[in-house]
Amino acid sequence: METLDVVRVFCGPDGRHGNELGVVRDGARIPVRADRQALAGKLGFSETVFVDDPERGVIDIYTPTLRLPFAGHPCVGTSWLLDVPELVTPAGVVESRQDGEFTWITARAEWAPPRTLRRYGTVAEVDALDVPPSGEWIYAWAWQDEAAGRVRARGFPGRDDGIDEDEATGAAALLLTHELGRALNITQGRGSQILTAPGPAGVIEVGGRARLAEFSPSGA
Template sequence: MTDLHVLRVFCAPGDTGGNRLGVILDGEQIPGEPDRQEVARELGFSETVFVDDLSDAVLDIYTPSTRLPFAGHPLVGTAWLLRREVHALELLRPAAGEVPTRQEGELSWISSQPSWATGRRTQQFGSAEEVDALPTPPLGEGWLYAWAWADEAAGEVRARGFPRRNDGIVEDEATGAAAITLTGELKRDLTIRQGIGSQILTRYLDPETVELGGRVVLDEVRRL
């Protein structure tokens, strides 16, 4: 038996919205990729994180169907949880490499190379209303990040994320890696409203560095 922390990551002001995330802080209790994949599949969250080393923040990330070397909302959420439950760390260590993290008021931030946020195609639409009207999911294959300017001058974006990988996640409520990809393409800071009520913040620092931030709340702790 082990504890599962269930978070919501990228909540809007007032703690509305947010993408659910499962985090198992004593990941060594569930060793091996097949068992971890089965746990992630049964939980059904967009991602589940297994922390293999609390002191060095070594992390293993799974969707219901695959293992990921990097993902945005799991890293933002796990950074917040480790700071709350263990101690503040300057680096997280997913399979992709070292990811800097920091806290700024109520916002948790990570820094990433846009090249790590692969596999998500962005598509611009003419208006936020067109994005809202898309079917769930749109026709086609592969990860689609549909977006439109809500206020281009202010850097405000309306977005929806569709994994389209047939693993039970029909629409992703808030997608950090896709937000990093879009920020790298547009080369500017963004405030993204995704899903039914989530808020993702990004800062474009240079072609190799995008910061990703948002609010995190703890929904529950349950026994597995």
């Protein structure tokens, strides 16, 4: 039987919220992609990570319906859980560091899956949004305090994965940081927190808090 850890990633300052992530530490015991995809679908998390080599940080990432070469919250959560300096993903090597209560990863915007970044005029408009019809993956956002780089955001996967709203989305935060060209402090979902910072040569850091969570078969 595979070993499953559940990690809440991008928790708020009070340690609550965050997006649940399933991490199968002994992923090498499930070598077939179809079997991994089936398990990810059964678990129902927005992403599930299979660790193929814990010492080198080699990982494989799945949503309930597809395999991803890179995703933000799985990389932050797995880096924290394994405490490794880097992860090896199909998209490339993701460097990782610990800074107090935050775990940071480095990645490139071109690694992120496509998202529609949709800006709204006020935080109240974002808060009032209903889940849109199925279709495109929408990252709805508004400035909470533009001068301070504070953003209010919500993520809607388009229901393709059976998930109406994503609580915290590192890849979308990565894309928004790339588009705006500045460091951001994002409050997403019910109260999750994502920090970002542009770096040299197109590299962007994404950081957040992670905590172990109780396993629930339904996922987030």
